[in-house]
Amino acid sequence: MVEWSIIGYNTLMPRKWTNQDTLTYRRQLIRLYSKENLSIFEVGEKLGLSYQCIFQRLKRLGIKISPESKKGYTNKRSLNRLQESQDLAEFIGIMLGDGHISREQIFVTLGKKEKAYVAYVIELFRRVYACELKCMLNKKGHHVLYIGFRNLVDYLLSIGLVMNKVKEQVKVPSWIFRDRKYIIGFLRGFFDTDGSIYKLKHGIQISFCNMSMPLLDNTRTALISLGFSPSKISSNRVYLTKKKDLLRYKKEIGSANPTKMERINKWVGTEVAKPGTL
Structure with missing residues (x-):
């Protein structure tokens, strides 16, 4: 397995494991993964490494990967x-x-x-x-x-x-799409993760951003079904810009993400909004 060493300010080069590295990593993973019965995620958290790195180390070292033995598998x-x-x-x-x-x-x-x-x-x-x-x-x-x-x-x-x-x-x-409440729930969850609200030169805009075109098209359909007037899909986004749409969005859908809801409350329905984005 190849790992990486820093040899300059911005230069990386691969470093092969030494025999001592192999012995150290094997003992470490056997103790944490096998004896302490931690999951791959938990081992990664303890060692400050990604779960992908831990998975590859287990494979490289021939340590049996047995998620079924972990608590709550x-x-x-x-x-x-x-x-x-x-x-x-x-x-x-x-x-x-x-x-x-x-x-x-x-x-x-x-x-x-x-x-x-x-x-x-x-x-x-x-x-x-x-x-x-x-x-x-x-x-x-x-x-x-x-x-x-x-x-x-x-x-x-x-x-x-x-x-x-x-x-x-x-x-x-x-x-x-069978129930208005379900549509509202979906839009809230999607906005809270892939949505944003920001200031334009002459107003406020909410956007939903994603690289899946069917998902954005469905999002647009969901908004229209609730009586909103979203934009067409542009640059992997769907927008709400009309003031009445923003006011309704704030009242009827809102956000469960405190950071985003704070921005909505601060901007939507007010005359003064400071520049910024979320």
Whole structure:
């Protein structure tokens, strides 16, 4: 396995493991992963490394990867039949924004300054799925919420979510369009992760940004179904600009992300707004 060493201010070169490196890493991972029975994520958190790096080290060193032996592993969880709800729709919106699905786990990555929203998402997940998301900080200081839950992964894939949202051009699950409350939940979750509000020269604008065109088209359809007048898709975004739309969005949908809701309250419906973006 190749790792990287810094040899100058901005220059990186690969460094092969020495025999001592191999021995050290093997002992370290056997102790943490096998004897202490920590998950790959937990080992990474303890060593200050990404879970991808830990996974590759385990493979390189021939250490058996056995997630089924870890506390709370997916196959030891059961998933009760989920009822369609506004909370579930909101979580789907979050997953379509900043979520990711692997074969065994789901992740939601949130910003450095979104600690309050992290707590909200954990509570929302608990209400919907009756279990707990774990949280770790990655190298960039972002909050990564995650859980190993194979039955949940299978469920999310069965309703149309995908592992590669851009490559597979994900869209909104059709059941969300059956109820106005579900649409509101989805829009709130999606805005809180992939949305922004900022000041224009002569007003305020809300945007939804994503690299999946079907998802943006669905978002536009959702807004229209609620009586809003969104823009056409432009530069991977859908916009709300009309003052009456912004006022209605604030009142009827809002945000569960305190940072974004603070910006909405400060700007929408006021005559003076300071420049900035979120």
